[in-house]
Amino acid sequence: MSPHIRKVKTGSGATAVQxxxxxSGVRRILEHLGSAHDEAGVAALVRAGQERxxxxxxxxxxxxxxASSESAAPAHNAVVAGSRCEVLWEVLADAYSRxxxxxxxxxxxAAMVLARLVEPASKAATVGILEDLGVAAPHRNTLGAAxxxxxxxxxxxxxxKACLAHSARTTGTSAMVLYDVTTLHFENEDxxxxxxxxxxxxxxxxxxxxxxxxxxxxGFPLEVHLFEGNKAETTTLIPVLEAFQKRxxxxxxxxxxxxxxxxxxxxxxxxxxxxxFIVGSRLTKAPYDLAEHFERRGDYFENGQILESKRVMGxxxxxxxxRIVYQYSFKxxxxxxxxxxxxxxxxxxxxxxxxxLKKARFLKVTGAQKTLDQATIDRARQLSGLKGYVTxxxxxxxxxxxxxxxxxxxxQVEASFRMTKSDLRARxxxxxxxxxxxxxxxxxxxxxxxxxxxxxxxxxxxxxLVRTLKPLRTxxxxxxxxxxxxxxxxxxxxxxxxxxxxPINAPGH
Numbered sequence: 001m002s003p004h005i006r007k008v009k010t011g012s013g014a015t016a017v018q019x020x021x022x023x024s025g026v027r028r029i030l031e032h033l034g035s036a037h038d039e040a041g042v043a044a045l046v047r048a049g050q051e052r053x054x055x056x057x058x059x060x061x062x063x064x065x066x067a068s069s070e071s072a073a074p075a076h077n078a079v080v081a082g083s084r085c086e087v088l089w090e091v092l093a094d095a096y097s098r099x100x101x102x103x104x105x106x107x108x109x110a111a112m113v114l115a116r117l118v119e120p121a122s123k124a125a126t127v128g129i130l131e132d133l134g135v136a137a138p139h140r141n142t143l144g145a146a147x148x149x150x151x152x153x154x155x156x157x158x159x160x161k162a163c164l165a166h167s168a169r170t171t172g173t174s175a176m177v178l179y180d181v182t183t184l185h186f187e188n189e190d191x192x193x194x195x196x197x198x199x200x201x202x203x204x205x206x207x208x209x210x211x212x213x214x215x216x217x218x219g220f221p222l223e224v225h226l227f228e229g230n231k232a233e234t235t236t237l238i239p240v241l242e243a244f245q246k247r248x249x250x251x252x253x254x255x256x257x258x259x260x261x262x263x264x265x266x267x268x269x270x271x272x273x274x275x276x277f278i279v280g281s282r283l284t285k286a287p288y289d290l291a292e293h294f295e296r297r298g299d300y301f302e303n304g305q306i307l308e309s310k311r312v313m314g315x316x317x318x319x320x321x322x323r324i325v326y327q328y329s330f331k332x333x334x335x336x337x338x339x340x341x342x343x344x345x346x347x348x349x350x351x352x353x354x355x356x357l358k359k360a361r362f363l364k365v366t367g368a369q370k371t372l373d374q375a376t377i378d379r380a381r382q383l384s385g386l387k388g389y390v391t392x393x394x395x396x397x398x399x400x401x402x403x404x405x406x407x408x409x410x411x412q413v414e415a416s417f418r419m420t421k422s423d424l425r426a427r428x429x430x431x432x433x434x435x436x437x438x439x440x441x442x443x444x445x446x447x448x449x450x451x452x453x454x455x456x457x458x459x460x461x462x463x464x465l466v467r468t469l470k471p472l473r474t475x476x477x478x479x480x481x482x483x484x485x486x487x488x489x490x491x492x493x494x495x496x497x498x499x500x501x502x503p504i505n506a507p508g509h
Contacts, residue, residue: 002021003019003020003021003030003053004019004020004021004053005017005018005019005020005046005049005050005053006018006019006020007042007046015035015036015042016034016035017033017034017035017036017042017045017046017048017049017078018030018031018033018049019031019033019049019052019053031049031052033045033048033049033078033479034078034079034479036080039488039489040083040473040474040475040486040488040489041080041475041477043475043486043488043489044078044080044475044476044477044484044485044486045078045477047484047486048078048477048479048482048484051484078477078478078479079477079478079479080475080476080477080478081476081477081478081483082134082475082476083134083473083474083475083476084133084134084135084473084474084476085133085134085135085469085470085472085473085474086134086472086473086474087469087472087474087488087490087494087498088118088133088466088469088470088472089114089133089134089135091454091465091469091498091501092114092117092118092450092454093110093114094501094502095450095453095454096110096113096114096446096450098453098502099162099163099166099449099450099453100162100165100166101113101159101162101446101449101450103158103162104155104158104159106146106149106150106155107138108138108142108143108145108146109146109147109149109150109155109443111126111130111135111137111138111143112126112143112146112147112443113443113446113447113450114447114450115129115130115133116443116444116447117447117450117451117462117466118133118466118470123140123143123144123147124140126143127139127140127143133470134473134474147436147439147440147443148435148439150439150442150443151435151438151439151442155442156224156438156441156442156445157247159442159445159446159449160222160223160247160248161247161248163220163221163222163223163449164222164248166220166449166453167216167218167220167222170218170220170456171216171217171218175252175253175254176216176217176253176254176255176256176406177214177215177216177222177244177253177254177255177256178214178215178216178217178255178256178257178409178410178412178413179212179213179214179215179237179240179241179255179256179257179413180212180213180257180258180410180413180414180417181210181211181212181213181227181233181236181260182210182211182213182417182420182421183208183209183210183211183229184208184209184211184421186206186207186208186209194209194226194228194229194434194437207229208229209226209227209228209229209437210226210227210228210229210231210233210236211224211225211226211227211441212224212225212227212236212237212240213413213416213417213420214240214241214244215412215413215416217406217409217412218412218452218456219412219413219415219416219452220449220452220453220456221416221445221448221449221452222244223240223243223244223247224441224442224444224445225239225240225243226434226437226438226441233260234260234263234266237255237257237266237270238266238269238270238273241253241255241270241273241275242273245273245274245275251273251274251275252274252276253275253276254275254276254277254278254393254398254406255270255275255276255277255278256277256278256279256406256407256409256410257277257278257279257280257410258279258280258410259279259280259281259282264313264314264315264318264319264320265314265318267279267313267314267320267322267390267392268314268318268320271320271392276391276392276393277390277391277392277393278389278390278391278393278403278406278407279389279390279391280387280388280389280390280407281324281387281388281389281390282388283383283386283387283388287309287311287324287326287388288311289309289310289311289324290307290309290326293307294382299381299382301328301385301386302328303328303329303330304327304328304329305327305328306325306326306327306400306401306404307325307326307327307328308323308324308325308326308395308400309323309324309326310322310323310324311324313390322390322391322392323390323391323392323393323394323395324388324389324390325388325389325391325400325403325404326386326387326388326389327386327387327389327400327404328385328386329385329387330385332384332385332386332387333384333385334385336380336383336384336385337381337384340362340377340380340381340384343360343361343362344362344372344377346360346362347360347361347362347363347372347373348372350363350370351363351370351371351372357370361376361380362376362377362380364376389403389404389407391403416448416452419448419451419452419461419462420444420448450462454501457500457501458497458500458501459500460497465497468493468494468497469494469497469498471488472488472490472494473488474486474487474488475488
């Protein structure tokens with residue numbers, strides 16, 4: 001039998017790769033190529049053996065001393081000279097380029113962004129992450145210099161323009177944006193001009209900053225802005241949109257925001273700036289514009305029923321008539337009534353003296369007397385299941401059902417915030433000065449854009465994409481004076497991800 005490749009397990013659990021031949025029923029080891037503990041290393045050794053066989057070097061027995069056992073010392077040692085997560089890195093780098101971010105021409109900044117997608121960490125730890133991936137890692141001081149360039153050269157503005165262009169290409173329009181705010185806290189007691197104690201969405205009492213995020217209807221980020229921790233949410237919307245308008249020169253945008261952004265002054269400012277809007281409306285009492293419905297049909301609504309009306313909002317010169325779209329949901333009514341029952345129970349226990357006096361929605365306190373406020377309870381029951389939406393778009397331009405659908409897309413902002421906080425760990429733990437925090441937020445903004453783009457393209461989260469592709473390491477093996485590069489075997493799960501991406505120059509793809 002002619003010489004061939006043989007793989008065998010060793011006592012240490014590794015896989016040895018040998019070139020052997022069999023004559024007269026006796027197997028002889030012609031050359032021991034080496035051993036490896038992973039599939040990539042084994043594949044590299046097998047490939048090295050095949051190249052030796054294909055080169056016509058079949059007469060190994062003429063040059064080798066016959067091995068007395070399979071554990072004999074190898075004639076030529078195969079050494080793994082290095083490995084690199086080339087498949088993963090090329091996927092991330094290609095997405096960075098495809099979004100137009102490489103226009104910055106800053107390799108150190110790009111390295112920080114891509115490393116953050118693999119494992120969010122400090123500048124010092126980022127160097128180790130890049131080295132583990134097998135890519136060139138800038139010095140820590142180089143990364144610090146990149147963060148300073150980020151601020152001085154307004155990288156975020158360049159990235160925002162690239163993001164809007166990508167959104168327009170993929171959605172076919174840039175006519176709608178969605179806005180919301182979240183908070184990032186600092187675990188220290190000292191406040192400064194930026195880090196302030198304020199209303200926390202995480203119910204914390206630490207100094208914090210507020211982050212306003214503008215996304216397209218698919219959740220792809222368009223702008224991110226930093227505010228003081230004690231700034232009211234309602235005062236963040238206009239500055240963000242004015243900056244967006246100035247940067248991109250657009251006015252014919254529809255802005256979607258939640259009920260926390262609703263104020264007559266805000267809506268007037270949006271309209272005066274040339275924006276259309278859809279904003280959630282908090283219903284605290286039976287709207288007078290629905291009085292006719294309640295008189296004719298009582299509290300009965302059909303599931304999914306939509307009603308429209310108009311209402312004057314604001315006072316004096318600020319008063320303007322607004323279009324209101326209402327929708328009733330049986331599921332929302334069940335949830336609202338369950339909440340109402342809990343509030344009634346709390347008010348009753350306070351009135352009966354079973355728990356200390358505290359603020360309660362359905363409690364009426366008159367002197368020393370504490371009773372249930374039945375009128376407030378009845379009004380809340382009447383409104384259960386109803387949700388209102390305020391817009392300045394005429395019905396001819398956007399019917400009520402489309403207004404509601406557009407507002408429901410706000411969950412995309414929340415999804416991007418969750419990705420930012422969890423997968424990308426946006427909290428600026430290692431930064432204290434405003435410029436450093438702003439630069440850090442720019443890195444996170446770029447990483448979020450890539451993560452959303454890859455998620456939309458592949459259908460898997462960035463966390464799963466990294467977990468699947470990271471183990472695929474390209475291995476460089478040195479056998480004597482010869483160097484061989486072995487590409488990883490692409491499993492089915494990785495192949496499914498790669499097949500959804502545009503062609504890239506990555507090994508195995």
